[in-house]
Amino acid sequence: MALSKERVYYKAVRQAITALGSGESLKEKLDTIARLLSRSFDTGVSIVLFDSTRKHLIHTASWKLPPYYLRKGIIDAEKSLAESAGEKPVFIEDVSTDPRIQYREMAEKAGIKSILGVPITSGEEGYGAIRVYFKEVYRLTNSDISFTVTLAHLAALAMGNTAAEQENKAGILPLNMDPGISKTSRIVHFAHESEAEFARILDFYGINWIYEPRTFPLVNEKERASEMFTPDFYIPSLDLYIELTTMKQNLVTGKNRKLRRLKELYPEIKISLLYKNDYDRLLAKYGAGPLAQSRAHSIRKVLFSASEIDKRVRQLAETISGDYRNRRPLLVGVQRGFLCFMADLMRQITIPLDLDFMAISYYGQKDEVSVTRDIETPLTGRDIILVEDIVDTGITLDYMIKYLQAKNPSSLTVCTLLDRRARRLVNVKLDYVGFEVPDEFVVGYGLDYHEEYRNLPFIAIPEIKEFPQK
Numbered sequence: 001m002a003l004s005k006e007r008v009y010y011k012a013v014r015q016a017i018t019a020l021g022s023g024e025s026l027k028e029k030l031d032t033i034a035r036l037l038s039r040s041f042d043t044g045v046s047i048v049l050f051d052s053t054r055k056h057l058i059h060t061a062s063w064k065l066p067p068y069y070l071r072k073g074i075i076d077a078e079k080s081l082a083e084s085a086g087e088k089p090v091f092i093e094d095v096s097t098d099p100r101i102q103y104r105e106m107a108e109k110a111g112i113k114s115i116l117g118v119p120i121t122s123g124e125e126g127y128g129a130i131r132v133y134f135k136e137v138y139r140l141t142n143s144d145i146s147f148t149v150t151l152a153h154l155a156a157l158a159m160g161n162t163a164a165e166q167e168n169k170a171g172i173l174p175l176n177m178d179p180g181i182s183k184t185s186r187i188v189h190f191a192h193e194s195e196a197e198f199a200r201i202l203d204f205y206g207i208n209w210i211y212e213p214r215t216f217p218l219v220n221e222k223e224r225a226s227e228m229f230t231p232d233f234y235i236p237s238l239d240l241y242i243e244l245t246t247m248k249q250n251l252v253t254g255k256n257r258k259l260r261r262l263k264e265l266y267p268e269i270k271i272s273l274l275y276k277n278d279y280d281r282l283l284a285k286y287g288a289g290p291l292a293q294s295r296a297h298s299i300r301k302v303l304f305s306a307s308e309i310d311k312r313v314r315q316l317a318e319t320i321s322g323d324y325r326n327r328r329p330l331l332v333g334v335q336r337g338f339l340c341f342m343a344d345l346m347r348q349i350t351i352p353l354d355l356d357f358m359a360i361s362y363y364g365q366k367d368e369v370s371v372t373r374d375i376e377t378p379l380t381g382r383d384i385i386l387v388e389d390i391v392d393t394g395i396t397l398d399y400m401i402k403y404l405q406a407k408n409p410s411s412l413t414v415c416t417l418l419d420r421r422a423r424r425l426v427n428v429k430l431d432y433v434g435f436e437v438p439d440e441f442v443v444g445y446g447l448d449y450h451e452e453y454r455n456l457p458f459i460a461i462p463e464i465k466e467f468p469q470k
């Protein structure tokens with residue numbers, strides 16, 4: 001005799017808990033949960049998780065669903081079933097009439113009649129949802145719901161544990177990833193190592209991606225779908241699909257043909273076959289171009305992305321604009337590292353201002369500083385804001401402050417983008433600080449290492465052994 005529904009559910013919950021306690025990977029645990037649900041309901045099940053932007057949902061572990069359905073396209077989280085955003089399960093009894101369905105045609109083609117969606121959440125954290133796809137108009141019961149909710153809790157537990165583990169051993173990730181980067185991105189199983197490498201690079205530069213979200217049938221209406229094409233990546237910010245190419249010429253020819261076909265059939269789709277040159281260009285778009293082209297050392301870690309810098313500089317400018325209301329400050333920069341910071345800062349300051357700059361040089365072990373290009377603006381009675389790229393030992397700043405004070409300004413404050421307190425030798429007062437940096441040499445956004453890296457739009461730690469001499 002068949003087990004009662006309750007017995008089936010109970011058994012599945014027990015097995016899910018066992019899987020949770022096992023040493024399996026997160027992907028394996030989610031696969032198990034999807035499989036147990038699929039077996040208990042005897043139907044297709046998928047676990048969809050948010051990507052790092054939370055704008056898209058990605059089929060991460062699925063059972064008994066056709067690949068063309070799983071790769072039907074990018075799932076827009078906002079337009080998707082409300083359950084993934086909220087706390088409550090959502091049930092769509094009739095797919096053919098419900099307005100909440102994003103890919104109705106696909107769903108109908110796959111014979112899906114009803115969909116149950118249950119959010120995967122834990123406290124404040126929302127991870128995604130479980131979707132159960134029924135092939136008949138399904139009569140949902142309360143025990144169906146509590147069973148699915150229970151497995152969703154277990155999936156959330158698995159996600160939460162993995163996130164905590166990853167934080168603990170963050171140091172050993174292959175590249176030091178931006179904390180904002182998706183937890184889900186790390187549980188993708190890539191077909192080739194080059195794809196994993198490419199994903200790591202995208203992560204490194206904070207570029208969001210989705211792996212193989214869509215399969216394109218390469219046939220006309222009446223033909224059978226004998227040929228398919230599944231591009232490797234989709235980059236939401238560029239609305240671009242990317243197919244990586246290996247160096248083997250015969251593979252490239254085949255791919256080129258498929259790509260031409262795809263472009264004919266789907267003219268609205270942007271897709272790029274990525275050769276080495278394209279790859280460099282893509283990185284350049286995200287500011288890593290100077291790295292691709294230069295013979296300089298590579299970058300170990302991006303400390304502050306261009307957008308983080310932009311945000312912080314805006315805040316500083318807003319504070320300064322408020323503090324200097326009804327005055328006309330004179331911004332003084334010290335060549336040459338201040339350039340990017342000054343250019344961005346002054347454009348965000350909303351009050352009138354003046355600008356001047358100085359150049360200095362160092363003697364001996366850099367304990368002595370002297371001015372090699374002086375300010376041309378008279379300083380008496382002025383409100384000076386000294387703009388620095390980075391305060392390290394404080395020797396430079398200390399010298400500059402004394403030098404400028406001697407010219408009788410009515411006030412003098414210091415605005416530095418970066419502050420490295422760990423190496424401070426001279427105590428100097430900083431009025432406006434962008435970011436604190438660790439005890440490591442940094443480059444980018446105006447800062448150089450032997451005149452390299454100045455034009456990186458982000459701030460990063462280069463792969464060098466020790467602090468260079470100034």
Ligand code: 5GP
Nearest residue numbers: 337390391392393394395396441442447448
């Ligand atoms: P300090 O006199 O405070 O030791 O050093 C200040 C100056 O040294 C900065 O204005 C900057 O020109 C240079 N400097 C200090 N730390 C760094 C760093 O991490 N990277 C780069 N590129 N320059 C630095």
Ligand code: MG
Nearest residue numbers: 334335337389
């Ligand atoms: Mg400097």
